Amino acid sequence: MIPPSPHAIGAMLIAMMAFWFFARGRVRIEIVSLVLIAVLAIGVYFFPIEHEGSYSGLEIAFGGFSHEALIAICSLMILGRGLVVTGALEPAARILIRLWNFSKLLGLLFSLVMGGLMSMFVNDTPVLVLTMPIMINLAIRAGVPASKTLMPMNCAILIGGMATTIGTSTNLLVVSIAEDMGLPRFGIFHFTEIALLAALVALPYLWLVMPHLLPAHSATDEQLTRRFRSILIPTETSSAIGLSLLELREKAGDTLDVAGAIRTGRLQTDPQYIVQSGDSIEVEGTSTQVEDFGSAIKIPLLRAATQEMMKAFAQDDGGDHVTAELVIGADSALIGQTIISAQILDRYGIAVMGVHHPVQDIFPQRLRTDNDRLEIGDVLWVRGSIPALEQIQIGEGVMMLEGAVEIPRTAKASLALLIFAGVVLLAALHLVPIAIAALTGSIVMLATGCVKFDRLGRALSAKVIVLVAASIALGRALLETGAAEWLGSSMALGMQGLPAAVVVAAMMAFATLITNFSSNTAAAAVGTPIAVSLAEQLAIPAEPLVLAVLFGCNLCYATPIAYQTNILIMSAGGYHFRDYVRAGLPLVLLMICTLSVLLVWKYGL
Incomplete structure (x- = not known):
């Protein structure tokens, strides 16, 4: 076997060192990312890769900043912010919060199942962008740290996405490469049965185990538990008029305290007291509890006269x-x-x-x-x-x-939902690439005022941007230097004479390895031809090996650089690189074992 080139050895060493620093977490992830880009730029600049069609050193190192994946991620962050600041997701959040208040376990289970089902037909990234603000809102209101729910939700979406050929762009890439190499074209639901059975095995882990492996960054956050005494003044249209204090306390539940009704300066606490026009209701609870209770009984937090005075001041200072x-x-x-x-x-x-x-x-x-x-x-x-x-x-x-x-600009909530729906529809029907659809949607969000340009920095994360650029650069380096191809050839040579079941598992593990340290696109591009070639050499059906690659490309749970949705939740969940390894690696191993067994059973290997 031909030994790896010096460039390939260098790329593999750089990849291992980068992973080491990412995993240890002692150096800030954005610093590691920038150093990685700098090392690649300097290395390939002074020692260029010389073969036909190769990228230059600067293209490899800095190409990630103009890559469509980074454009898509930034645009989707802007779209997500538009949904948040307009309050477009508030109705859905209020419905789900009732289930979460009834049972946090059932609420999380329902959310995981719904996220997985949606991602079977819509690209993973839009589904996560749609559900992430809801999950954050739910987590705060239900008293559960967002860090405990975002990663399980992301993994459920990724698992759902691998169930159909249209679930992810990677699935389509694998299917297209396999078809070009002579395999029959896979239908939309060709491998859905296998993916859903594996999802049933993974669901208990996502639901009951993974949250306990993740940090609780906001579990003891005083801001989430700080209780305020507030006065709610019912209007004529409020449903509180005519209700007794006992009925109001039943509506408030166990979390919010209704002290009583203030009438002519005196606090009425008798449970049978009937709230009348002109009364004020005194409550105590967290800010979100007070807001939810006021919304439930149709009482605005601020009187009309107060709002008018605030608008007058806002016109003078120009602030939101x-x-x-x-x-x-x-x-x-x-x-x-x-x-x-x-x-x-x-x-x-x-x-x-x-x-x-x-x-x-x-x-x-x-x-x-x-x-x-x-x-x-x-x-x-x-x-x-x-x-x-x-x-x-x-x-x-x-x-x-x-x-x-x-404060949500609710007047634009419907418009923000319409813009987002248009982006999802364009991406789901594959009319345009998701980067173009998301960029167009973000421009429309800015043009219509759903997101204000001077607030754009709040939607974007510098850490996420440099991490995405670094991961793209590393993936290109592994491909251009031939490191990924050499690893695949070494694997094929080492599997000669092994049982077909072991070959399937090894092929999936190989694709998973490339996915988590480079990109799923690289895993698909390198792994699919190897799978077809290996099947011919070992005289076994090519389809299960191709599916092993396809599934392996989707098992991107162990590192934040593996897939763009992993990066999207990083800032919102306050995750570190080691959190992905600790909670995601067991899921990767579980899915490899499960999917390998199912493929062997399905194809009688």
Whole structure:
């Protein structure tokens, strides 16, 4: 056998070193990615690859920044932000939250199944972009860290995507290469039976085991559990009018406390008291619980007059409204004042929607919340423009906690959904590549104001961008230097005389290896010809080996660089490289064993 070229040896060493640094996690992933690109650029520049049709060193190293995969990922991030900031997914989230509140386990199971089924017919990436904001929203409201749910959801979508030929572009690539090499064309559901049986085996792991292997970055986050005392003022159209306090408490459930109704300055706590027009309802709960309860009984968090005053201030400073939390410092001018006497709305155009007193018992005997004196450490739940929030921090000695959330521009929710649906439809029907569809959709989002151009940076992640570019560069280096081909040839030579079942498993493991360290496109391009050639040499059917490659290309769970959806969840879930290895590697091994057994059983090998 011909030994690997010096370029191939260098590419394999660089790949191993990059994986080592990615896996250890001691150096920031964006630094490793940039160093990887620099090493490839310098190495191939001074030691160029000389064969017909090869890329230059600069094309290999920097081509990832203009690659369609990176364009697609960035565009899909913008589309996802458009769905979030317009509140387009809020109705779906409210329906699912009921199931999650009833049972978190059943809620996660239902979400995993639905994600997998959708990805059978729609490309994996749009399905993840559609479901990721919902999962984050659900996780916060149900009190479960997003890091516990995003990776299982991503894996369920990837497993569903390998069940049909149209599930992923990689499936189509493998099928097309196999057809070019003389195999019959696979139908849409040609291998669905095998994939679904494997999915049934993987589902318990995704549902019950994987969440326990993942970090809980937000499980103890005080911001998710901080409880605010708020006043809700029913309008004439509110469903709270005519209900007793007992009925309101039943609607609120166990998580939100309804203290009572305020009538002429006095707090009415009798469970049989009937809420009347002109009353105010005092509640205590997290910000999301208060919002959900207000929506359920049709009470806006802010009165119409308050909203009009805020709009007037927003016109003056030109800022969008956000919700935020302000903590009162030791030198704050608000200490000892009440919300009313501080005149925060009149002076800054900021509405206070709730107050958190860290050291007070829940609902002590007192008059209405507005009359409570503010103390050091109290937290105000407010809504206002960014310029106004900056002014109050300077003027009143308060500090804004991280995590300010933009108020959804609900007037554009339908438009954002329509734009996203158009992108999904174009990509699902393969009318245009997903990169073109997503880029067009993101441009329309910006043009229509669903996403504002000056907020574009919040949708994009620099870490994700350099990681994608580095992974594309590494994949190109392995292909152009002949390293991937040499590995495949070595594998074919070593499997001479082995049982067909072992060959199937080894072929799948080989494709999986390339997928997780290079790209699924590289795995398909290199693995499919090897599978057909190997089947001829070993005198076994080519179809199971080709399917082994196809399935292996989809087993991209063990590294963030394996597939673009892995990278999409990285920032949102707060994952590190080692999290993918710890939670994804067992799933890879489980799927290789399961799919290999099913292929051997299906084809009688």
